Amino acid sequence: MKYQFVDCRWELGKPERGRELYLKGHIPGASFLDVDTDLSSAPGAGGRHPLPDPEQFARAAARAGIGDDVFVVAYGDMGGAERLWWLLRHFGHDDCAVVDFGSWRGPLVSGADEVAPAELTLRTRGDDTIEAEELERRREELVVVDARLPARWRGEPNPIDKVPGRIPGALNAPWSESPPDLPEGELVAYCGSGVTATVLLHRLHLAGREGKLYPGSWSEWEQLDLPVERDARLGR
Numbered sequence: 001m002k003y004q005f006v007d008c009r010w011e012l013g014k015p016e017r018g019r020e021l022y023l024k025g026h027i028p029g030a031s032f033l034d035v036d037t038d039l040s041s042a043p044g045a046g047g048r049h050p051l052p053d054p055e056q057f058a059r060a061a062a063r064a065g066i067g068d069d070v071f072v073v074a075y076g077d078m079g080g081a082e083r084l085w086w087l088l089r090h091f092g093h094d095d096c097a098v099v100d101f102g103s104w105r106g107p108l109v110s111g112a113d114e115v116a117p118a119e120l121t122l123r124t125r126g127d128d129t130i131e132a133e134e135l136e137r138r139r140e141e142l143v144v145v146d147a148r149l150p151a152r153w154r155g156e157p158n159p160i161d162k163v164p165g166r167i168p169g170a171l172n173a174p175w176s177e178s179p180p181d182l183p184e185g186e187l188v189a190y191c192g193s194g195v196t197a198t199v200l201l202h203r204l205h206l207a208g209r210e211g212k213l214y215p216g217s218w219s220e221w222e223q224l225d226l227p228v229e230r231d232a233r234l235g236r
Helices: 017-024 054-063 080-088 132-141 150-154 197-204 217-221
Strands: 002-007 070-076 094-098 145-146 187-189
Touching: 002 017, 070 080, 080 094, 080 197, 187 197, 187 217
Parallel strands: 002 070, 070 094, 145 187
Antiparallel strands: none
16 A cells, blocks of 8 residues: 655644745655645635535645555645645545654654655545534533634634534533543534634544534534523623
């Protein structure tokens, strides 16, 4: 089996930052996939980072050297690598690992590496996501987990969320920390736009627990006429 490093670094609000970092220095042989344009569809009613459509993802994967016989080693920050890991599993390719770029002690190269294109057969799963309507209907029977940082989960005003708050009943498990003990039951994770929630889902997967992703996450929920919860001191 071949392997392919894929650089998924990105920065919220700075669309070109990930590619700039890649060109400045990356693991030799690594390809690059952009969270905003390769691993997401265009922002809109579905949130800031809707899932890419299958054809879009297949083209991006081919360009990055990801094929049926390729083991992917994803690295990045802010959930970029975990987003690729989750999408590959969503489209039926389980051969992927996530590594911490900060722990890399080998050489780095600048510029863009030439990567041989590959072909990835997509086998889209239908059991790993949940949409807003079903989530609202079933939220009291689900373990709903918000992966945003605590201040945003509490509903404090911030420059990212147009409507501060959380899905009623959602527990907080910040993506930047180890997951806390969570209740048993069917688990659904969300965040601001469906990227950092995959960090939580990846860590839970490594611990032997699976969960679903609410892809639109808060950036979709806040656009809908659905219940919003905030800490009591911040109002309801």
